[in-house]
Amino acid sequence: xxxxxxxxxxxxxxxxxxxxxxxxxxxxxxxxxxxxxxxxxxxxxxxxxxxxxxxxxxxxxxxxxxxxxxxxxxxxxxxxxxxxxxxxxxxxxxxxxxxxxxxxxxxxxxxxxxxxxxxxxxxxxxxxxxxxxxxxxxxxxxxxxxxxxxxxxxxxxxxxxxxxxxxxxxxxxxxxxxxxxxxxxxxxxxxxxxxxxxxxxxxxxxxxxxxxxxxxxxxxxxxxxxxxxxxxxxxxxxxxxxxxxxxxxxxxxxxxxxxxxxxxxxxxxxxxxxxxxxxxxxxxxxxxxxxxxxxxxxxxxxxxxxxxxxxxxxxxxxxxxxxxxxxxxxxxxxxxxxxxxxxxxxxxxxxxxxxxxxxxxxxxxxxxxxxxxxxxxxxxxxxxxxxxxxxxxxxxxxxxxxxxxxxxxxxxxxxxxxxxxxxxxxxxxxxxxxxxxxxxxxxxxxxxxxxxxxxxxxxxxxxx
Ligand code: PHE
Numbered sequence: 001x002x003x004x005x006x007x008x009x010x011x012x013x014x015x016x017x018x019x020x021x022x023x024x025x026x027x028x029x030x031x032x033x034x035x036x037x038x039x040x041x042x043x044x045x046x047x048x049x050x051x052x053x054x055x056x057x058x059x060x061x062x063x064x065x066x067x068x069x070x071x072x073x074x075x076x077x078x079x080x081x082x083x084x085x086x087x088x089x090x091x092x093x094x095x096x097x098x099x100x101x102x103x104x105x106x107x108x109x110x111x112x113x114x115x116x117x118x119x120x121x122x123x124x125x126x127x128x129x130x131x132x133x134x135x136x137x138x139x140x141x142x143x144x145x146x147x148x149x150x151x152x153x154x155x156x157x158x159x160x161x162x163x164x165x166x167x168x169x170x171x172x173x174x175x176x177x178x179x180x181x182x183x184x185x186x187x188x189x190x191x192x193x194x195x196x197x198x199x200x201x202x203x204x205x206x207x208x209x210x211x212x213x214x215x216x217x218x219x220x221x222x223x224x225x226x227x228x229x230x231x232x233x234x235x236x237x238x239x240x241x242x243x244x245x246x247x248x249x250x251x252x253x254x255x256x257x258x259x260x261x262x263x264x265x266x267x268x269x270x271x272x273x274x275x276x277x278x279x280x281x282x283x284x285x286x287x288x289x290x291x292x293x294x295x296x297x298x299x300x301x302x303x304x305x306x307x308x309x310x311x312x313x314x315x316x317x318x319x320x321x322x323x324x325x326x327x328x329x330x331x332x333x334x335x336x337x338x339x340x341x342x343x344x345x346x347x348x349x350x351x352x353x354x355x356x357x358x359x360x361x362x363x364x365x366x367x368x369x370x371x372x373x374x375x376x377x378x379x380x381x382x383x384x385x386x387x388x389x390x391x392x393x394x395x396x397x398x399x400x401x402x403x404x405x406x407x408x409x410x411x412x413x414x415x416x417x418x419x420x421x422x423x424x425x426x427x428x429x430x431x432x433x434x435x436x437x438x439x440x441x442x443x444x445x446x447x448x449x450x451x452x453x454x455x456x457x458x459x460x461x462x463x464x
Contacts, residue, residue: 010077010250012340013176018256020180022264025239025248027183027329029269030190032118033237035323036298038273039280041229043291046221047213050230051277053222057234058270061443064435065240065402066262068409071421073249074258079340080104080243083250084408091414100404104243105338107397109357111242112334113365114389116167119327120159121299122320124149129316134307139287142304146296150372157369161362163324167331168358171339172351176251183329190322193315194275200309201282210281213291214274224450231447232395237269241398241405244333247340259424259432335361403444410436 015021042051076083081101088097128134134142149155201207235241252258276298283301284291293300306316335357342353367375371386378384383391409418410433422429 011344013174013251014253015176015180015248015251017253018261020176021248021252021256022261023180023183023187024329024333025245025261025265026187026268027326028239028244028248028333029237029265029330030187030272031326031330032115032122032323033233033330034269034273035276035326036118036122036295038233038237039277040293040295040297041233042214042277043281043284043293043297045223045226045229046218047281047291048215048217049219049222050226051214052217053227054230054234055270057231057443058238058266060435061231061402061440062234062238062240063262063266064432065235065406065440066238066245066266067258067422067432068405068436069240069243069245070249070252070258070262071409071418072405072413073243073246074252074254075417075421076246077250079250079344080246080337081341082344083243083246087408087413090417091412093412097408097412100401100408101243101337101341103397104241104246104401105341107242107393107401108244108334108337109361110364110389110397111236111393112167112331112361114368114386115327115331115334116163116361117156117160117365117368117386118295119163119324119331120156121149122323122327123159123163124155125299125303125320126317126324129303129306129313129320132313134303134316135313137304137307139289139300139304142300142307143296145303146299149299150296153369153373156372157366160365160369163327163331164358164362164365166328167335168354170328170332171335171358172354174350183325186322186325187329189318190272190326193319193322194272194279196315197279197305197319198275200305201279204282204286204305206285207278207282209285210278213281213285214277227447227450228395231399231444235398235402236394237273238266239330239333241400241402242334243337243401246405247337248333250340258422259428399444399448403441406436406440410440 015024038054042054072083072087073080076087078086079101081098081104084101085095085098087093088095128145133145137145201210239245249258252261280298280301281291283289283305284293284297287301287304289301289304302319303316306312306319309315335354338357339350339353342348342357343350346353367385368389370376371384376384380388419429422432424432
């Protein structure tokens, strides 16, 4: 009987305390997904019912899986790929469980390729805001600025390159140096600014409409495809299913309570998404814009608002600085699993591993850059390269990875080890186990079936 000896500490280091983990995991979770993606997909999918469905996915599927990822990471103390291998050995399971780690690393890599391009838009907007481009702009002008940016592949490539370099620099230095210091200041600033903007949105006169749009539930508006998008986004926004949280869990001190920590991270993530949604839709409705605007939503409505508010030039610039930082702290967590694996397994230097992966991701990212201009007509099933990557990762790979992690933690891994890591009360443990064993896998499978074969459940047929 071969039992892998589990390391007490990771070779990559340990967070100084539980709060550094909270900060880093929140930094990973809060990103473009919350501020850019959530409002626009809520807009495209009709609001209310979509949002409630999304919140259910967070509570019943996302949070239990996040707990599972942290448990696996903290017990395995390695990169997700090696953690899965070691844990499978320890519980005497089939070695093919390592595939979960591999698929996650690949998903993280693919997300990084387009994440960097979108974060590049945000970089561009820092300068646009600072130079007063949007002062007293009309909604047509704001729309035109954005369309022109997307039509310019060279500009997009330059910003994509700069963002990728930023992500690589931090990962090359190791997560503890620099980054945790930076986000300790920046994350609170992001919250303060969101609250200021929230105050502003209350004064637009359209706050009530925005609230109703996000929370008035009318299930006839929720299409089947919307359910899969809500589910996928629950994984994307909490950084689940690809090992990012597992990698960070590996650096978590033994004494920290996992359950409470995860609730804080998920709560903050949800708060940011809802605030961003309320702010953006107040502005959308106050300015007579379309809720279903698509990916340009944040880049058109917010500059418009800043351009017409006191100190807007400065606050607008600051806002995009913070969006960039939020994206930055997420991007590094996309790189960490695969870089940590290269360092552990091939014994190459962290610096070299980071540059190698960053360069590859940069190159594939050009496909996303061109999706918005020269390749915008090159579509398969009506999807550009960017749409494809987004769909494949968020809606397929992350839910699949997440469910495999749930099954591993819920059914396969030695229960005593989990109990020991989790230290939950009997009730909480049973609740968590029921969620990862049954609710998460069944929920994901049902939503998949529903989307792939829309007439599988005849009573739901009407919805489409
Ligand atoms: N959670 C991040 C966001 O919402 C994106 C992300 C996904 C980061 C997966 C890491 C892993 O923007």
